[in-house]
Amino acid sequence: MxxxxxxxxxxxxxxxxxxxxVIWSMSLGWKKIWGDFLARSNILNSLTRHLHTISLSNYTSIIASLPHLRRHNFIPSIYEL
Structure with missing residues (x-):
């Protein structure tokens, strides 16, 4: 076979x-161990900094493209809703 x-x-x-x-160890009260590990390894800080810059660049590109999208009627006006 x-x-x-x-x-x-x-x-x-x-x-x-x-x-x-990981979930089991955190439920046993090992949150401090995981938190200390993330803080010492600087993974969390670099990740949040990276995500923050990505979100800011996305917001600025979306805001910059709003007049262009409105001009082509991709975004309805308030009166059309």
């Missing part, structure tokens, strides 16, 4: 196990 190899199950099981371990 030939066994089928399920590649997606092979990849998902370790990911699910890691997520369960």
């Amino acid at each position: 030939l066994l089928r190899f399920d590649f997606y199950a092979f990849l998902l099981k370790p990911i699910v196990v890691i997520i369960v371990i």
Whole structure:
């Protein structure tokens, strides 16, 4: 009998196990350990800084494109709503 190899199950099981371990450890009161690790490794600061610059650039590009979109009637005016 030939066994089928399920590649997606092979990849998902370790990911699910890691997520369960992290949630379980945080529920036991290890939030301080995870928080200290993230603060010391500076991952959280760099990630939030990166996301903040992305969101600001997206907002400025959206605001800059609003008159162009209104001109082509992609955005309805208040009276059309």
